[in-house]
Amino acid sequence: MKWKNVEREFEEIKILFGMKNADVRLVIPKDFKVISGFALGSYWGRVDKTKKIITVKRNRPIQQIRNTIAHELAHLLFPNKPHWWIETFSYKIISIKDDYGRIGRYAKRYGHSPRELPSKKRLIEMAKEAAERLNL
Numbered sequence: 347m348k349w350k351n352v353e354r355e356f357e358e359i360k361i362l363f364g365m366k367n368a369d370v371r372l373v374i375p376k377d378f379k380v381i382s383g384f385a386l387g388s389y390w391g392r393v394d395k396t397k398k399i400i401t402v403k404r405n406r407p408i409q410q411i412r413n414t415i416a417h418e419l420a421h422l423l424f425p426n427k428p429h430w431w432i433e434t435f436s437y438k439i440i441s442i443k444d445d446y447g448r449i450g451r452y453a454k455r456y457g458h459s460p461r462e463l464p465s466k467k468r469l470i471e472m473a474k475e476a477a478e479r480l481n482l
């Protein structure tokens with residue numbers, strides 16, 4: 347996917363989460379490393395919570411890129427949630443199945459169920475509430 351299109355997905359998901367004017371930037375992996383000191387490596391995406399930047403690997407199917415953007419933004423919106431919750435959040439938001447055709451893979455791996463998270467509609471509301479509360 348062209349970077350310009352990744353940027354468009356980023357802007358759309360920011361709007362979905364009520365983060366239209368948030369001071370959070372999407373940067374290319376090379377710039378992410380310069381700014382944060384961390385390489386993307388084999389990850390699909392990364393976030394630097396202090397610098398408020400995210401990056402994603404662009405050579406992935408669009409749904410995976412959308413999922414990764416939602417995932418990295420969720421780390422900013424819900425800094426205290428465990429990782430399985432963040433994984434399940436983004437899968438529910440983007441409505442994609444994981445490699446095994448299920449949404450619950452990550453939850454199950456950590457002894458949880460995707461049903462522990464509320465509906466997609468409620469999760470979007472929670473994202474908007476968090477964005478407002480955290481001034482994102």
Ligand SMILES: [Zn+2]
Nearest residue numbers: 417421429432
């Ligand atoms: Zn993560």
